[in-house]
Amino acid sequence: MIDISRFRVPPGQGVDLADHDPRDLADFTGSKAEGKALIRDQSHRLDALQEHLYADGRHRVLLVLQAMDTAGKDSTIRHVFGAVDPIGVRVAPFKKPSERELAHDYLWRVHSQVPGNGEIAIFNRSHYEDVLVVRVRSLVPEESWRKRYDHINDFERLLADEGTTIVKCFLNVSFEEQAERLQARIDRPDKRWKFSSGDLDERKLWPDYMAAYEEAISRTSTDHAPWYVVPADRKWFRNLVVSRILLDTLGGLDLDWPEPEEGIEDIVVV
Ligand code: AMP
Numbered sequence: 047m048i049d050i051s052r053f054r055v056p057p058g059q060g061v062d063l064a065d066h067d068p069r070d071l072a073d074f075t076g077s078k079a080e081g082k083a084l085i086r087d088q089s090h091r092l093d094a095l096q097e098h099l100y101a102d103g104r105h106r107v108l109l110v111l112q113a114m115d116t117a118g119k120d121s122t123i124r125h126v127f128g129a130v131d132p133i134g135v136r137v138a139p140f141k142k143p144s145e146r147e148l149a150h151d152y153l154w155r156v157h158s159q160v161p162g163n164g165e166i167a168i169f170n171r172s173h174y175e176d177v178l179v180v181r182v183r184s185l186v187p188e189e190s191w192r193k194r195y196d197h198i199n200d201f202e203r204l205l206a207d208e209g210t211t212i213v214k215c216f217l218n219v220s221f222e223e224q225a226e227r228l229q230a231r232i233d234r235p236d237k238r239w240k241f242s243s244g245d246l247d248e249r250k251l252w253p254d255y256m257a258a259y260e261e262a263i264s265r266t267s268t269d270h271a272p273w274y275v276v277p278a279d280r281k282w283f284r285n286l287v288v289s290r291i292l293l294d295t296l297g298g299l300d301l302d303w304p305e306p307e308e309g310i311e312d313i314v315v316v
């Protein structure tokens with residue numbers, strides 16, 4: 047069992063990503079094959095917990111996934127939720143905002159995607175892009191994005207107060223590993239579709255992105271919406287950690303089975 051608390055960023059603590067090793071294995075001593083078997087097993091347990099969450103109908107769960115390109119947000123979702131009933135989870139991807147989205151405040155498109163009762167929502171990118179790419183690319187003036195850390199904390203406080211359990215994962219891939227993964231995309235004909243030359247422009251801004259992530263994570267990791275910095279250079283370990291975080295989160299909810307109809311225990315179906 048991995049102690050995930052070491053990946054959790056305590057509220058109010060500064061974050062230096064140089065101190066977070068993307069190849070860290072924490073206290074895990076098993077092999078890669080054992081790790082992978084554990085992920086499959088945990089995915090089935092997550093499925094059972096999701097059904098309980100749905101039956102209980104009083105809680106909402108939000109998983110926020112943020113990362114640099116190639117860190118594996120999609121692949122993490124596939125592995126962690128592989129055995130989970132698709133009815134119970136909803137993935138919301140956040141791409142470049144449309145004209146209609148840009149005509150509203152930046153949380154408008156986000157709020158409409160938050161989970162309802164009994165539901166798990168996964169944000170593949172999120173409102174954090176509005177203090178990440180928006181900051182690095184100067185898409186709005188600094189005086190605008192600076193205010194957003196407070197907005198985001200207030201927004202997440204609102205969601206938590208109204209019954210949403212929030213966990214946020216930054217998949218921490220190294221600059222070197224990203225080079226290998228981007229190269230693999232170019233080298234493999236079946237992966238080329240994933241590559242855009244714009245990815246290399248973003249890569250050139252790596253230090254700016256790291257600075258933006260460090261500030262976002264340190265200013266918005268709270269007790270009710272904690273950030274985890276997940277080592278992501280080993281795909282299987284990344285999946286294992288995110289899976290463990292979700293199991294702990296759902297396992298920590300006070301889930302009940304709804305009261306059955308009265309008197310049905312004596313019914314014999316003929
Ligand atoms: P992908 O997740 O690889 O399909 O890429 C989605 C792209 O949309 C990324 O380059 C993001 O940085 C970009 N994106 C997401 N949210 C925003 C936003 N609020 N403003 C500008 N770009 C965004």
Ligand code: MG
Nearest residue numbers: 115116240245
């Ligand atoms: Mg991309």
